[in-house]
Amino acid sequence: MTSLSQSIPCLICHSPLEMRLARGRKSGKPFIMLLCVQDGRHFRGFINHQPYVKEVLARLESHKGQTTAPKGEDGVIDGSAVSRRSRTNLERSTQP
Numbered sequence: 001m002t003s004l005s006q007s008i009p010c011l012i013c014h015s016p017l018e019m020r021l022a023r024g025r026k027s028g029k030p031f032i033m034l035l036c037v038q039d040g041r042h043f044r045g046f047i048n049h050q051p052y053v054k055e056v057l058a059r060l061e062s063h064k065g066q067t068t069a070p071k072g073e074d075g076v077i078d079g080s081a082v083s084r085r086s087r088t089n090l091e092r093s094t095q096p
Contacts (some may be wrong), residue, residue, distance in 0.1 A: 008034065012042040030057060061086070
């Protein structure tokens with residue numbers, strides 16, 4: 001979705017961040033996710049400001065005839081693989 005000339009670098013590894021459109025599980029509202037392509041644990045950010053998200057969606061609709069990226073079940077519009085929840089265990093260890 002982002003072009004190489006406009007890519008935002010990861011704060012950790014400086015790889016370009018991938019921009020994905022998705023929908024909230026419960027609310028169903030669209031949001032934009034920025035994700036490190038090297039490792040999703042480096043950086044993962046979300047833009048939920050609905051006026052901005054709607055503007056991006058409107059721009060995508062205007063280019064709809066030019067691109068034919070499939071829309072996945074989870075709301076991902078850019079045709080990239082759908083990432084699942086991180087399997088990182090965030091619970092504190094009970095060992096001293």
